[in-house]
Amino acid sequence: MVVFQPLAGIRRRPLVAAAALAALLGTGSAAAYDWKPLPEEPPSPSHNPTTPAKVDLGRKLFFDPRYSATGTVSCNTCHNVMEGGDDGRPTSMGVHGKTGPRNSPTVWNSAFASVQFWDGRAKNLEEQAKGPVLADVEMGVKELQVALNVVASIPGYQELFKQAFPEDENPVTVDNAARAVAAFERTLITPNSPYDRHVKGEEGAMSEQQIRGMRTFNEVGCTACHGGPAFNGPQPELPEGSGFYQKFPLFADSAYVEKYQLLADTGRHQVTGKDADKYMYKVPTLRNITLTAPYFHNGAVNSLREAVLIMGETQLNKQLSEQQVDDILAFLEALTGEFPAMQLPRLPSRSGESVIRDTVTPVTGGAH
Incomplete structure (x- = not known):
């Protein structure tokens, strides 16, 4: 330190x-x-070398809200890469409208941070990627494996993990999901x-x-x-x-x-x-x-x-x-840099079946 x-x-x-x-x-x-x-x-650390397949998988996971408890919150919800990499709120809003105690840091140029989170509790982006999934006021999932099971149940994701981690016999893991998200975030400079x-x-x-x-x-x-x-x-x-x-x-x-x-x-x-x-x-x-x-x-x-x-x-x-x-x-x-072109990814789906676990009581009188 x-x-x-x-x-x-x-x-x-x-x-x-x-x-x-x-x-x-x-x-x-x-x-x-x-x-x-x-x-x-961007840096490409030896413990998680950046590859196009990892970045592609990480981009999809970053934008996918379906592995939050309610299917409503993605990484991009609090770290909007279509703007400043944060959410413009004093503190971010997660599942069920809950808010946390701290402001959401920008994800742009987070690859160059010495540690992650305001209090430095994550030493790198791989560790940071796991935190919001479990946070009660963010994605609200009780265990990381529960979130991973949602991802693993989607055939398209299974193939993406195989492409990103071809050396692994069982590539769909919590650690690999975090590595993929971190690889994508390192491109955000x-x-x-x-x-x-x-x-x-x-x-x-x-x-x-x-x-x-x-x-x-x-x-x-x-x-x-x-x-x-x-x-x-x-x-x-x-x-x-x-x-x-x-x-x-x-x-x-x-x-x-x-x-x-x-x-x-x-x-x-x-x-x-x-x-x-x-x-x-x-x-x-x-x-x-x-x-x-x-x-x-x-x-x-x-x-x-x-x-x-x-x-x-x-x-x-x-x-x-x-x-x-x-x-x-x-x-x-003068410190505002050039932002890379950002295209919303097409997310894989499970045919004919929802993967969202929690249910939310609807408000009557609305229309869509």
Whole structure:
């Protein structure tokens, strides 16, 4: 696990990153920071090499709601790849209208995250893919095998698993389903943003204000946490599962903390039970950030401008000027990349028979 170490002599609470300290002392330099573009090819880990057959199977599973308890919730329900990769809600809605406690992170560029979920409880996309299926407020299935049985009962899926995992004697397994979904999710990257083209040397890729905002973003200390090619830490250099976390809020006496209930959730502490992990969260990507409102782990902040102001006070102990905020917002717009063409898949069916298990009492008076 990678976290920041405490440094002495800072007003309010002492835990602050070295780059943020430099910014507070006025020593930040955009020229000195190593700006990196997003890789144009997604990673293909040795434990789950990407293949077209895996991606095809994973795409179908990602869009298929039928292995949720009610047949109403798919991965895409909360991670809508037709938009920002989230669902635009403060917290996502799962089966039977239940909602969870945290905001849905974007699935775009999740391949470059150090760990998965806000609290880092999954070390990679394969582990993450299993979590929502079992969550009572998401897909609501009691056991992973129950969900897999639904998939296994559809002949078309049986053939797709054989194609994706030809080396397996019995390819229709929970682990293979998770591997397929993860393989598809790793293709969801958005390179070639104005920022990427700028750092590769393309003249005019970013506006003057965006370039000024890029400099401001570094000088005030934002790159202390939101660095690296995905602006979520020093990935992809970190080993898989090591985790890049930061305490939020860092300066807890800001009025924003009470206004948006930022201390109501203890973050990674809920996973580990360790006091040192209280209010620690995975640092999220800033790629396509203008498309993923509302913001923060609880989705309580609807405006990106407000989010920037909050980060200034609670993380950097700074009250940013209107000009600084305007310039940073302009820079954040330059982080919206190019989205690959996305075609809805045709899902296999079981002829003449439904595979959905739960029944829902219909509301009378409606029409279809």
